[in-house]
Structure formats: structure tokens, C-alpha cells
Amino acid sequence: MADETHSRELFAIINDVKEHLTYLEELGVEGIDPSAPVSKWHVDEGVETLEDVWSETRDCTRCPLFEGRTHVVNSEGNRHAKLMFVGEAPGADEDVQARPFVGRAGKLLTQIMESIGFKREDVFIGNVNRCRPPQNRTPTTDEGVTCRPFIIREIEIVRPKVIVVLGNVAMKNLLNTKEGITKLRGKFQDYRGIKVMPTFHPAYLLRDPSKKRETWEDMKTVRDYLNSDAVNQ
Numbered sequence: 001m002a003d004e005t006h007s008r009e010l011f012a013i014i015n016d017v018k019e020h021l022t023y024l025e026e027l028g029v030e031g032i033d034p035s036a037p038v039s040k041w042h043v044d045e046g047v048e049t050l051e052d053v054w055s056e057t058r059d060c061t062r063c064p065l066f067e068g069r070t071h072v073v074n075s076e077g078n079r080h081a082k083l084m085f086v087g088e089a090p091g092a093d094e095d096v097q098a099r100p101f102v103g104r105a106g107k108l109l110t111q112i113m114e115s116i117g118f119k120r121e122d123v124f125i126g127n128v129n130r131c132r133p134p135q136n137r138t139p140t141t142d143e144g145v146t147c148r149p150f151i152i153r154e155i156e157i158v159r160p161k162v163i164v165v166l167g168n169v170a171m172k173n174l175l176n177t178k179e180g181i182t183k184l185r186g187k188f189q190d191y192r193g194i195k196v197m198p199t200f201h202p203a204y205l206l207r208d209p210s211k212k213r214e215t216w217e218d219m220k221t222v223r224d225y226l227n228s229d230a231v232n233q
């Protein structure tokens with residue numbers, strides 16, 4: 001038991017160091033390669049689990065967003081999912097229900113995944129920030145960077161084949177890019193060896209339904225990749 005506790009602590013430290021190295025790399029410090037995957041020994045040995053991650057978010061006060069939340073909204077879904085969706089932060093419905101993507105945007109997200117043959121229970125869904133920002137404002141960069149280690153740890157545990165990142169804010173945070181969603185959507189990016197498809201956030205599609213066609217094209221690209229030999233051999 002003590003060994004397991006120490007392993008968890010060690011893994012948390014490794015992740016903190018990786019996050020700090022990534023931050024230094026963003027500042028332009030050279031000679032650092034934080035892009036290599038975290039060793040999977042902790043996952044294979046059953047040391048790091050989703051419950052471990054969630055036990056740390058339960059009472060989290062790492063960033064100011066904790067002050068306005070009703071609930072922390074952790075990710076949910078199939079722990080062995082091939083497909084993962086990552087959004088920006090919970091809204092009002094999610095804050096009340098403690099579940100990601102359950103409001104109007106969530107219903108549209110369900111339709112989007114169903115359009116390529118997936119049900120909610122097939123996929124894993126979460127947000128970079130897991131406490132609702134006041135008046136649904138955009139999370140600040142600091143708030144995003146502070147909460148990001150939780151979604152990164154979930155990604156390392158689930159190891160999906162494709163992550164669909166929803167909207168500009170989540171994309172910039174996850175991919176450490178200054179490019180905008182309009183430029184990168186529809187083109188696979190890489191996140192530590194996992195394909196990432198940036199596309200529009202469903203809340204944006206509710207405001208501008210004319211963008212649904214581009215999202216549909218992005219999702220077809222995801223579907224074709226998940227059905228390809230590269231994933232299924």
C-alpha cells in the first residue's frame with residue numbers, strides 16, 4: 001500500500017515536471033523535449049487510474065474558478081475509448097449536473113458523434129477546465145494551464161486513437177499553438193503520439209449553423225481514420 005502511494009506521488013511529480021518543462025519550452029527555453037509520452041508503467045501496473053485523478057479534483061482550489069462552481073465536472077465515458085472529445089469548460093447545465101456536455105451544446109455534440117457511428121457510451125468526453133467560469137466567460141490562460149494536467153493525465157490513462165478538440169480555447173491549450181481554429185480545423189495534429197482533430201465547438205455551431213458543414217467534413221476525416229488499417233491492424 002505504501003509502495004502504491006509512493007508510486008502515485010512519483011507519477012504526480014513526473015507530470016508536474018513535464019508541465020513545467022512544457023511551460024519553459026513555450027517561453028523559448030531550448031534543449032528540452034517534453035513531448036515524449038509519459039511512461040505507461042504506471043498505467044499497466046494499475047497505479048494511476050481515473051479515480052486517482054478525480055480524487056485530486058474533488059476539492060481543488062488550484063485556480064480562482066473554484067469560487068463560482070457548484071460541482072467539479074470531471075470527464076466521463078468509456079475508459080477504453082478510441083475517440084475522445086475535449087472542450088473548454090463546463091456551462092450552467094454541466095455545473096448543476098456535474099457532467100460534461102449535457103446542455104444544448106452537449107445534445108448537438110451527441111448528434112455529431114452519432115453522425116459517424118458513435119454513441120456517448122462509446123467515447124470519452126471532458127474539458128480542459130472543470131469548473132464553470134463566471135457568466136460562462138472564457139477561462140484565462142493561467143486558469144487553463146493550471147487545470148490542464150488533469151485532462152493530460154486522463155488522456156494518458158485512456159490513450160484514445162483520436163482526440164477531437166472542440167473550439168479555439170481548448171485547442172490552443174492542448175496543442176500549445178498560437179494558430180486559430182479556422183486555420184487548423186480539419187487537419188490532424190499530434191499530441192504526444194495521438195491524432196488530434198481540431199473542429200468547431202458545438203456552442204459555436206448553435207450560434208452559426210452554417211459551420212456545421214465544415215464540422216461534418218472534419219468528423220468524416222476522423223471516421224475514415226478510425227476505420228483505417230492504421231488503427232485496426
Ligand code: SF4
Nearest residue numbers: 060063066130131147
Ligand atoms: S478549474 Fe481546474 S484547476 Fe481550477 S479549481 Fe477547478 S478543477 Fe481546480
